[in-house]
Amino acid sequence: MEAVLADAAAKLATARSIVVLSGAGTSKASGIATFREAQTGLWSRFDPAELASEAGFRRNPARVWQWYQNRREQAANAHPNAAHRALVDLDQLSGKSVTIITQNVDGLHQAAGSRRVVEYHGNLHENRCINCERRYEESTTATYTPPKCPTCNEWIRPGVVWFGEAIAPAVLRASAAALSAADMLLSVGTAALVYPAADMINQALRQGTPVLEINPDQTPFTEACHWAIRGEAELVLPRLIEALAKQS
Numbered sequence: 097m098e099a100v101l102a103d104a105a106a107k108l109a110t111a112r113s114i115v116v117l118s119g120a121g122t123s124k125a126s127g128i129a130t131f132r133e134a135q136t137g138l139w140s141r142f143d144p145a146e147l148a149s150e151a152g153f154r155r156n157p158a159r160v161w162q163w164y165q166n167r168r169e170q171a172a173n174a175h176p177n178a179a180h181r182a183l184v185d186l187d188q189l190s191g192k193s194v195t196i197i198t199q200n201v202d203g204l205h206q207a208a209g210s211r212r213v214v215e216y217h218g219n220l221h222e223n224r225c226i227n228c229e230r231r232y233e234e235s236t237t238a239t240y241t242p243p244k245c246p247t248c249n250e251w252i253r254p255g256v257v258w259f260g261e262a263i264a265p266a267v268l269r270a271s272a273a274a275l276s277a278a279d280m281l282l283s284v285g286t287a288a289l290v291y292p293a294a295d296m297i298n299q300a301l302r303q304g305t306p307v308l309e310i311n312p313d314q315t316p317f318t319e320a321c322h323w324a325i326r327g328e329a330e331l332v333l334p335r336l337i338e339a340l341a342k343q344s
């Protein structure tokens with residue numbers, strides 16, 4: 097691992113614009129379960145289509161609302177871990193700009209102090225009316241059962257992206273702009289199975305941007321990446337920053 101770390105750090109030393117595609121594994125050390133783990137994962141007991149789709153929400157609004165209230169509570173009690181902090185350290189190095197495109201909806205990158213964060217799948221703490229799309233802050237919807245929009249009397253739903261839904265155009269634009277200017281892409285803690293998020297790795301590879309993957313497990317992109325480090329983000333990222341410091 098040392099040789100791979102040193103080689104990736106040497107490239108990172110010359111990179112000015114760095115994009116990080118982050119996924120659930122980045123927040124795991126903060127106590128937030130990832131989605132696909134068989135026993136403990138967020139999807140382990142329920143069908144994702146029932147919990148994370150508009151059709152599932154319409155079938156059973158109370159169940160979906162309570163599941164999201166529970167995830168909000170989990171996120172509110174969580175703190176950034178060493179992986180989030182290492183990415184802040186990277187951004188603070190002179191001459192470097194780090195854009196984090198995160199599939200996570202827990203807000204932990206911002207809580208750690210990262211300045212440029214694109215929330216690809218939305219944010220757990222926002223809500224909107226299923227009909228008129230009016231936004232509601234979490235503080236106004238802290239109810240056990242899903243509230244109704246006072247304007248049109250339709251359900252208020254979590255403001256995250258569900259299966260089958262489009263990514264917001266502004267988010268797509270911001271991600272594409274960051275990616276096309278990137279000197280290096282770090283794919284951290286994502287299974288790279290959900291599209292269009294995972295396609296950003298393809299795009300980086302197509303345009304010749306070097307990709308470093310950090311994940312304890314194999315992903316569909318492991319072989320194609322320039323470097324793949326098998327390990328936890330909270331351990332590997334701080335070591336990468338240390339290796340980077342040795343470069344100068």
Ligand code: OAD
Pocket residue numbers: 118119120121122124125130131132133148199200217257258259284285286287288289290310311312313315327328329330
């Ligand atoms: P997944 O739960 O699919 O994958 C988590 C990844 O993190 C796996 O590849 C694990 O091997 C890896 N992992 C576990 N622990 C780790 C650690 N400590 N450090 C680094 N990696 C670790 O989560 P995502 O790929 O983020 O979408 O999932 C993408 C999307 O699928 C989510 O945003 C969500 C889900 O359906 C929506 O809700 C729309």
